[in-house]
Amino acid sequence: MPRLPLRPALIGLTLLLSGPALLAPRGAGAQGAPTPVASGQPSAALSQAQARAAANRILRTLQNGDAQERFDQFSPALQSVSSPGMVATTMKTQPRLLRWTIRSIQPGYDSSTVEATLYTSAGQRDLLMVIDANGKIDGYHFDVTDVPAEKVVRDFIAALSSGHFISASSFLSPEMQEQIPQAQLQQKWLGLQRITGNFVGVKRVSRAESTPDMRLVIVTTEFNRLTDNLFVTLDASNQIIGVDFPTDPASPSAPR
Numbered sequence: 001m002p003r004l005p006l007r008p009a010l011i012g013l014t015l016l017l018s019g020p021a022l023l024a025p026r027g028a029g030a031q032g033a034p035t036p037v038a039s040g041q042p043s044a045a046l047s048q049a050q051a052r053a054a055a056n057r058i059l060r061t062l063q064n065g066d067a068q069e070r071f072d073q074f075s076p077a078l079q080s081v082s083s084p085g086m087v088a089t090t091m092k093t094q095p096r097l098l099r100w101t102i103r104s105i106q107p108g109y110d111s112s113t114v115e116a117t118l119y120t121s122a123g124q125r126d127l128l129m130v131i132d133a134n135g136k137i138d139g140y141h142f143d144v145t146d147v148p149a150e151k152v153v154r155d156f157i158a159a160l161s162s163g164h165f166i167s168a169s170s171f172l173s174p175e176m177q178e179q180i181p182q183a184q185l186q187q188k189w190l191g192l193q194r195i196t197g198n199f200v201g202v203k204r205v206s207r208a209e210s211t212p213d214m215r216l217v218i219v220t221t222e223f224n225r226l227t228d229n230l231f232v233t234l235d236a237s238n239q240i241i242g243v244d245f246p247t248d249p250a251s252p253s254a255p256r
Contacts, residue, residue, distance in 0.1 A: 051112035054135035063097040075136040095122035173239035197225030
C-alpha cells in the first residue's frame with residue numbers, strides 16, 4: 001500500500017523519527033545502552049546493589065497490590081500526573097505478578113536501568129525500569145514486540161484518553177520518554193482537546209504501512225467538535241517513536 005502523506009503537526013508529540021534518536025535517555029547512548037560513567041567521574045546513580053534492592057521493593061509492592069505504597073515509589077515527576085486512586089485502578093487491570101527475575105542492572109549518570117522478566121498469571125513479560133538516584137521509579141516499558149501494532153496503539157490511546165499518563169508513557173520508546181516526560185504528555189493531550197473538544201472515542205485503528213523497521217498506524221479519533229486521524233509510528237519492537245496530529249482537522253460528518 002502506498003504511504004499516506006503526513007501533514008505538518010498541529011500539536012505534535014514529536015516529529016516522526018526515522019533515524020537515530022534525537023535525544024537518548026539520561027545516562028544512555030544513542031542505541032539506548034547506558035553510557036558507562038568514566039573513572040573518577042561523579043555519579044548520582046545508585047550502585048548496582050542499591051538499584052537491585054530498589055527494583056525488588058518496587059516489584060514486591062506491585063505483587064502485593066498496595067496502591068498507596070506503589071504511588072509512594074514514584075518519582076516526583078510521575079506523582080505529578082498520578083494519584084493513589086489512579087494507581088489502584090491501573091493495578092486492577094494488570095495480571096497478578098507471581099515472581100520475577102532481575103536480568104541486568106546498568107547504572108548511568110543519574111539513574112539506573114533495570115531489566116527484569118515478570119512471571120504473571122497471564123504469562124511472561126519483559127520489563128525495563130528506570131530508577132532514579134533516590135530509588136524511585138522514573139519510567140518503565142514493557143516488551144510488546146509480539147503484540148499487534150494496532151493493539152499497542154489502541155491501548156496507548158486508551159491510557160492517554162483516560163488520564164493514565166504514566167501507563168501511556170510506557171508505550172513510548174525510552175528515547176521518546178526522555179524527550180516527552182509524562183507531565184508534558186499530559187499537557188499536549190489536554191492542549192489538543194482545547195482545540196478539538198473532549199475526546200469521545202476511537203472509531204477505527206488501521207495499519208497504513210509496514211517495513212522491517214517501522215509500522216505506521218492511523219487512528220481515526222472522534223472528539224466532540226471534530227473527527228480526524230492521528231498518525232502513530234512504531235519501531236520494529238512496537239515501541240512508539242512518533243505521534244502526529246493533522247493541521248486541518250476535519251469537521252464531523254453531518255448525521256443522515
